[in-house]
Amino acid sequence: MSPISILLLPFFFFIISISAQSNNLTYPNCPSYDCGNVTVRYPFWNTDSESATQFCGYEGFGINCSDNGKQNIPKISFGGDSYYVQSIDYELETVFLVDYDVSPVATVRDSCPRVKHNINLGTLPFNFSMFSVNLSFHFDCDGCPSFATEIKCLEQNDKKVCLDVMNNGTVGSVWDAYSCDQEVVTTVIGEKMKLVPNLATGFGRVLEEGFELRWWGVDDCDGCEASDGRCGYRNATGFLCFCMDGTTSKGDCRGKLVTTLKFYF
Structure with missing residues (x-):
């Protein structure tokens, strides 16, 4: 040598x-720690071992690990609403979530789930993925327009419930003629809708698949x-x-x- x-x-x-x-x-x-099948690590953090007064991670990225009697359930909250954390991809900086009320791990399962709120991310460093599709639920309507899907299992007192896939651009005054009392918009993964041949009866399966968020670094x-x-x-x-x-x-x-x-x- x-x-x-x-x-x-x-x-x-x-x-x-x-x-x-x-x-x-x-x-x-x-x-880091494991909750169910999800490994929780930076920039997410454990709300059980840490707290709002001290944590290592991004603000708003705290995950609670709760027990539903059968398994440990990782949940995160936005705007006061809880979401089941299906999985986290740290390489792609992607998290897959499901509204807890309509998730497959909810305490009470419903074959005809009612979406109760919009998804409010506030100022958190999240974006919906490019594969996302918005679903607009219109409750207690006098009727449903031709472009919408009528959800019969949610109807009460002869009032209609209509589901609009919002990528068709039907918003605003188009709905005024149907006198709906409430609109709730949620987000799903567009590809998952292709697996459901009949949205009127299979919309619950689409909701259970959840939605995808991408996060980015915080400037500070x-x-x-x-x-x-x-x-x-x-x-x-x-x-x-x-x-x-x-x-x-x-x-x-x-x-x-x-x-x-x-x-x-």
């Missing part, structure tokens, strides 16, 4: 050591995450950056990473 190769060899193993550590980052203040977290930190919050100090060595910073983790050098000859 040449003298140059011998000199470079320690640096080669040094790089391997750095790479191995970067691929196995651990954060004592940001533990850029510096922290760029330094291999994890963003969080503490009531007494506000924004926090949790570092790999277990310490916290009000800014970022630069200068906090301690690397063990390994030389092999």
Whole structure:
């Protein structure tokens, strides 16, 4: 072996050591946990072990793990409404949710579920995926227009319930003539609708499949995450950056990473 190769060899193993550590980052203040079939980790966090006064993750990304008597159910809340967390894809930064009231894990199952509220994401860093389709339910109507689907199992007192797939652009004054008392808009995955031949009787199956959200990084977290930190919050100090060595910073983790050098000859 040449003298140059011998000199470079320690640096080669040094790089391997750095790479191995970067691929196995651990954060004592940001533990992951399993709830049902879902692994919950940053930027999501556990509302059971953490709280609104201190957490490691994004604000509004807290997940509650509850027991329905048969299994553990991961749930997240937006605008005061609960959603069942079906799965989380951390590589694609995607989460699949179902309105808990119409989910397959709800305490009371209903073959003809009524959607009770819109999906209110507020200012959270979520977007509906490009595969999403909005379903508009119109309740207590005098009739249903030809472009809508009548949902007979939800009708009461001779009033109609109409379902409109909103990608046809039928909004606003078109519905005025039908004197509906309430409109609720929810979102589903468009591809799942193809699996249901009759929307009038199979709409519940579509709702149970849920919808898909993509999240993105929070602006205030850029510096922290760029330094291999994890963003969080503490009531007494506000924004926090949790570092790999277990310490916290009000800014970022630069200068906090301690690397063990390994030389092999």
